[in-house]
Amino acid sequence: MDELSIKLVIASWKQVVSRLDQRLAPLDDEQLQKQIAPDRNRLFYLLGHLTAVHDRMLPLLSIGQRLYPELDEVYIANPDRSLADPLSAADLKTAWGEVNTTLISAVEKFSADDWLKKHAAVSEEDFAKEPTRNRLAVFLSRTNHVSFHAGQVVLVK
Template sequence: MEITIKMILSQWQLAIQRLSATVDELTNEQLKKQVANDRNTGVWILTHLIIVNENILKVTGFGEPKHEALAEQLANGKQPDTNELRTTWNETNERINAIIANVSNEKWLQKHTSVSEEDFEKDTTRNNLMIVFSRLLHMMYHAGQLGLLKTKK
């Protein structure tokens, strides 16, 4: 199982690097554009990813989110400052990566806080590692959307 944990965490790091590279390539104006007609903007997607990725810490019990105010901004239709958002993205990833780098293999395989003991006994894949794995897949979906913004001037 140790190799599986290592592979998933390695892919997490790679996904963060790739998505960060895409964000770095995009101008602030490109991030403010919609990925397609009547779809979310790059700013919305990046804000959403910060919120969802930080939530990993809460759901696993490894820490607490620091940027919960961003969720309120999204709900109220307000877009955060793009430069501040870029900084928050990088800081959030550094913080998450520092925390998960020190998690033991045993803790990765424990139940997360959103599942009951009874349900976990029925399905032990509802563990902390699967939270990271599901967020990894989610992040890559949005990375594809952000990639579409590269063609928008």
């Protein structure tokens, strides 16, 4: 990928994440307990879910080890309100910021070739057959994922 396109792909991610941040950052613990719609996920759950999913991108993109693997059980493996939140709102916000900073600092150093390397969840053999299973594919998919949930977060008044 050329430098300009890489810049745009990263800018697209940053824009979605920063809009979400602007929405969530001012909210306190009580406000984060609000649900996006009746019987639907709390904002708190969505923030935990996105933090866990972005944290999983660290090994997936071969950036490094996970920072908060303990979030998966609560925010990926189980639906909202089935398990207690393991972190306070303040700590979850810190985790969210830390995961995203680690991720973005690393991808900003990716070379054009790095983007087209296989992601960690595909074998060399399968990747040889399907070169689309690369880091760029993961990054585009997760950009859509965060945007999907951002559309839900804005519904809270």
